[in-house]
Amino acid sequence: MNASIITIGDEILIGQILDTNSTYLAAELNKLGIKVLRAIAISDTEEAIIQTLNLSLSDSDIVLITGGLGPTKDDITKHALARFFNSKMIRHQPTLEKIEKRLTHLGVKLSEINRAQADVPEKCEIFKNNSGSAPGMLFRQGSSIVVAMPGVPYEMKDIMQSDVIPHIKENYELPARIHKTFLTVGVAESTLSDRLENYELQLPENFSLAYLPSPSRVRLRLSAFATNATELKNSFEFQSTKLSNELGNDLYGYNDDTLEQVVGNMLRKNALTIATAESCTGGNIAQIITSVPGASDYFLGGVVAYSNEIKEEILSVSEEDLKKYGAVSREVVEQMANNVKKLMKSDFGVATSGIAGPTGGTEEKPVGTVWIAVASPKRTLALKFNLGNNRERTVLRSTVAALNIVRKEINNLAEKTVNKV
Amino acid sequence: MNASIITIGDEILIGQILDTNSTYLAAELNKLGIKVLRAIAISDTEEAIIQTLNLSLSDSDIVLITGGLGPTKDDITKHALARFFNSKMIRHQPTLEKIEKRLTHLGVKLSEINRAQADVPEKCEIFKNNSGSAPGMLFRQGSSIVVAMPGVPYEMKDIMQSDVIPHIKENYELPARIHKTFLTVGVAESTLSDRLENYELQLPENFSLAYLPSPSRVRLRLSAFATNATELKNSFEFQSTKLSNELGNDLYGYNDDTLEQVVGNMLRKNALTIATAESCTGGNIAQIITSVPGASDYFLGGVVAYSNEIKEEILSVSEEDLKKYGAVSREVVEQMANNVKKLMKSDFGVATSGIAGPTGGTEEKPVGTVWIAVASPKRTLALKFNLGNNRERTVLRSTVAALNIVRKEINNLAEKTVNKV
Numbered sequence: 001m002n003a004s005i006i007t008i009g010d011e012i013l014i015g016q017i018l019d020t021n022s023t024y025l026a027a028e029l030n031k032l033g034i035k036v037l038r039a040i041a042i043s044d045t046e047e048a049i050i051q052t053l054n055l056s057l058s059d060s061d062i063v064l065i066t067g068g069l070g071p072t073k074d075d076i077t078k079h080a081l082a083r084f085f086n087s088k089m090i091r092h093q094p095t096l097e098k099i100e101k102r103l104t105h106l107g108v109k110l111s112e113i114n115r116a117q118a119d120v121p122e123k124c125e126i127f128k129n130n131s132g133s134a135p136g137m138l139f140r141q142g143s144s145i146v147v148a149m150p151g152v153p154y155e156m157k158d159i160m161q162s163d164v165i166p167h168i169k170e171n172y173e174l175p176a177r178i179h180k181t182f183l184t185v186g187v188a189e190s191t192l193s194d195r196l197e198n199y200e201l202q203l204p205e206n207f208s209l210a211y212l213p214s215p216s217r218v219r220l221r222l223s224a225f226a227t228n229a230t231e232l233k234n235s236f237e238f239q240s241t242k243l244s245n246e247l248g249n250d251l252y253g254y255n256d257d258t259l260e261q262v263v264g265n266m267l268r269k270n271a272l273t274i275a276t277a278e279s280c281t282g283g284n285i286a287q288i289i290t291s292v293p294g295a296s297d298y299f300l301g302g303v304v305a306y307s308n309e310i311k312e313e314i315l316s317v318s319e320e321d322l323k324k325y326g327a328v329s330r331e332v333v334e335q336m337a338n339n340v341k342k343l344m345k346s347d348f349g350v351a352t353s354g355i356a357g358p359t360g361g362t363e364e365k366p367v368g369t370v371w372i373a374v375a376s377p378k379r380t381l382a383l384k385f386n387l388g389n390n391r392e393r394t395v396l397r398s399t400v401a402a403l404n405i406v407r408k409e410i411n412n413l414a415e416k417t418v419n420k421v
Numbered sequence: 422m423n424a425s426i427i428t429i430g431d432e433i434l435i436g437q438i439l440d441t442n443s444t445y446l447a448a449e450l451n452k453l454g455i456k457v458l459r460a461i462a463i464s465d466t467e468e469a470i471i472q473t474l475n476l477s478l479s480d481s482d483i484v485l486i487t488g489g490l491g492p493t494k495d496d497i498t499k500h501a502l503a504r505f506f507n508s509k510m511i512r513h514q515p516t517l518e519k520i521e522k523r524l525t526h527l528g529v530k531l532s533e534i535n536r537a538q539a540d541v542p543e544k545c546e547i548f549k550n551n552s553g554s555a556p557g558m559l560f561r562q563g564s565s566i567v568v569a570m571p572g573v574p575y576e577m578k579d580i581m582q583s584d585v586i587p588h589i590k591e592n593y594e595l596p597a598r599i600h601k602t603f604l605t606v607g608v609a610e611s612t613l614s615d616r617l618e619n620y621e622l623q624l625p626e627n628f629s630l631a632y633l634p635s636p637s638r639v640r641l642r643l644s645a646f647a648t649n650a651t652e653l654k655n656s657f658e659f660q661s662t663k664l665s666n667e668l669g670n671d672l673y674g675y676n677d678d679t680l681e682q683v684v685g686n687m688l689r690k691n692a693l694t695i696a697t698a699e700s701c702t703g704g705n706i707a708q709i710i711t712s713v714p715g716a717s718d719y720f721l722g723g724v725v726a727y728s729n730e731i732k733e734e735i736l737s738v739s740e741e742d743l744k745k746y747g748a749v750s751r752e753v754v755e756q757m758a759n760n761v762k763k764l765m766k767s768d769f770g771v772a773t774s775g776i777a778g779p780t781g782g783t784e785e786k787p788v789g790t791v792w793i794a795v796a797s798p799k800r801t802l803a804l805k806f807n808l809g810n811n812r813e814r815t816v817l818r819s820t821v822a823a824l825n826i827v828r829k830e831i832n833n834l835a836e837k838t839v840n841k842v
């Protein structure tokens with residue numbers, strides 16, 4: 001089963017916006033087990049549309065089109081489709097009524113331009129647009145289908161989820177497919193790949209494992225397909241558990257989980273609170289912790305101690321130690337973590353001090369040197385990292401590393417509590 | 422002058438990554454005055470590559486290809502290009518030497534896979550890759566050119582800037598073109614559009630103005646082309662000054678400037694320092710200020726005061742006022758700004774307190790209500806905003822609004838100083 005994706009409009013061809021629609025459609029088709037042969041962006045001229053439809057229908061069962069259906073445009077897509085499928089245009093009454101109702105509700109007087117959005121080629125099936133004016137349209141040629149959708153991402157996604165994907169599932173014989181993403185942190189892709197060599201070798205032929213790396217994190221996507229859905233579910237469950245066990249404590253979550261959510265949930269569940277003392281990360285750890293709704297349940301506050309004076313005066317770091325060891329040192333970062341914990345009366349204190357660059361590095365402490373400390377109710381752990389010479393990435397990697405130490409320390413705490421019981 | 426862009430590789434067709442390369446190439450070609458007819462992503466099979474090359478060369482003078490040159494792949498792109506241009510493969514000595522030198526330096530032993538990266542079709546000109554192994558390759562067909570580049574974004578951009586763009590400028594007659602982006606903050610797109618109506622009407626026919634909105638900011642791109650470069654330069658200068666005057670104090674910079682850089686430079690130039698006291702923005706203002714290299718020249722530190730206890734104990738906000746007016750109030754945010762300024766001995770204090778949501782809103786203070794205060798050496802200004810019900814956008818918009826108030830208050834300060842002289 002093959003597909004082509006067509007994006008119509010000049011915004012992409014002048015480099016003004018990224019083509020996120022094609023990426024979304026490709027991911028959705030891939031999940032269904034449909035191979036995408038090409039994704040092509042063209043301008044809204046009838047010539048380009050017809051040329052690209054001919055090309056796409058030469059080898060694709062499914063052609064998905066987005067864009068070119070806006071009211072201010074010349075509606076060229078609809079007319080090109082009408083000409084291609086040899087159809088006249090008609091005014092679609094249910095769509096017209098929907099547009100009238102929507103605009104009247106917004107207090108807008110209907111113009112002919114608004115009404116014309118209900119014009120569609122006669123030879124198509126209509127997919128209702130619940131969040132906008134232009135409906136989706138399905139055309140058939142032999143056993144192939146062409147679906148045109150508006151380019152506004154949430155309107156397009158809405159039509160895909162409520163109509164196009166169900167239509168494809170109903171009308172085509174697709175293999176049963178399962179995907180699950182395993183989220184790891186703090187382990188390099190090559191190390192993981194070595195560790196999982198035997199796991200990968202024993203995977204049945206209908207399984208595949210993809211590595212999706214990002215700074216300090218590697219996502220592993222386990223996919224499988226089969227004709228028998230029940231059998232697939234069982235073998236997937238088996239391989240999934242096996243992979244989770246292989247990954248152990250480096251696995252922090254699945255699918256759309258984020259590290260900050262996972263750590264937040266662990267804190268809430270254990271009725272623990274946290275406070276931050278940041279130097280090189282400049283507030284990024286606090287910001288990422290508070291990006292999770294409800295973070296006020298466990299996050300009390302933080303200090304961004306950029307200058308040494310602030311480290312001394314607000315975080316009570318010893319002036320002597322600052323002089324003796326420098327701000328980027330185990331001694332200073334441990335005091336920062338311990339003292340912010342005391343100051344804010346929290347259970348955990350997390351602190352960073354490093355050289356984000358591009359300047360400020362020395363031979364002994366090059367750019368990218370970062371000390372991270374986490375003070376827990378049981379102990380204070382400080383670790384040194386070398387995170388490279390890109391300022392933005394160093395801040396991001398420090399943040400991820402800090403959250404990961406907190407995650408492991410909460411686990412340690414829980415384990416110890418269990419052991420005691 | 423027409424162009425096509427081809428991206429080779431499965432990552433885009435399975436929806437794993439966004440095609441940022443095509444967007445970059447489209448923007449660069451557009452700046453040169455070259456029309457992009459299509460951008461097409463295909464998988465790395467010889468059949469797809471040859472089909473797409475035929476299509477592209479049927480109507481394009483310039484074809485830019487990225488991807489499919491990696492060492493672990495089958496190097497299918499190079500072989501497909503060799504077949505298409507009827508050329509044999511040769512080992513390119515200067516590239517081989519570069520690869521040997523690079524890998525030896527990294528302590529890696531050269532394998533045949535590494536050496537094969539120096540294999541190129543004989544009928545091409547080589548563009549050196551300064552940041553990776555696979556070189557760029559230029560092929561000719563009649564007056565058209567095909568350029569293949571690696572898919573790694575920074576390698577591709579490097580080859581584009583140092584070789585491909587200069588080659589195009591030298592070998593094709595392009596219209597003279599000038600672009601300048603005007604950066605505004607705090608004004609809605611529709612308001613700007615009303616205000617600039619007369620300006621746009623008086624623009625000569627060879628000028629255009631594009632609106633590029635993002636949260637709380639609107640970028641305006643003024644473009645012009647002409648055959649006479651000197652004349653164009655003068656008229657562009659004239660229109661550019663006129664537009665800057667129209668935008669007045671809402672204009673914060675040009676082209677790639679960022680608001681945090683602009684504010685940082687203003688602080689440094691006036692030998693002023695700043696400190697932050699954040700509630701709803703959770704450290705985001707400190708984080709964005711410190712994202713600029715050298716921010717330690719003017720940023721002393723900050724407090725993230727998420728809980729009321731921290732507001733009272735560290736920022737000395739009156740317990741009575743917190744009870745009487747609530748944390749999201751003029752009274753509290755003013756005290757936060759004033760007191761962090763005192764605490765950190767800075768010239769400016771900036772504070773936020775708001776309801777980022779999704780919960781915590783009331784009828785009187787709905788989700789999205791944010792108070793922002795800026796304490797300057799002269800006065801404390803507090804303003805209330807309604808920033809909508811998306812948590813992430815509210816934090817971003819609050820941050821932009823806060824930095825913009827700081828920018829205006831530094832301007833006020835400078836003006837007053839001048840007036841006094």
